[in-house]
Amino acid sequence: MLYSTGQNREITYIPHERDYNLWRGRLSEDEYRAIIDELNNRIDSDEVHTSSWIPGSDWTDTVFQPIYEKACNYDERLSGKCFGLFLWVVMMNRPEFWAFGRYEKDGIPIEGLTYFRVQP
Secondary structure, eight states, X not given: XXXXXXXXXXXXXXXXXXXXXXXXXXXXXXXXHHHHHHHHHHHTTOSXXXXXXXXXXXXXXXXXXXXXXXXXXXXXXXXXXXXXXXXHHHHHHOSSOEEEEOOEETTEEOSSOEEEEOOO
């Protein structure tokens, strides 16, 4: 469950839903399910996750490769946005409460969202 700490409520919408649907539609059901399963497996392992750090910089031979090649037509920038939206949907569908924010590391803004588990 994705939770807005600032608004004290559950988030149930997908931002940029039109883009999400376009990218999602370019993947087979098996490709999409593999991505979602991998994200859930990784999220199970910890209580803090930063979206831009999860997939790593080389998606070759990973479940994330179809995002780059098929969903986003080899566009690196769009692939990152697509990945972020897929992760957003995963976080919305988790049974635990997850909040998010934008943070810095060593004074430099982190590109992706950081999700962290919270108690409501």
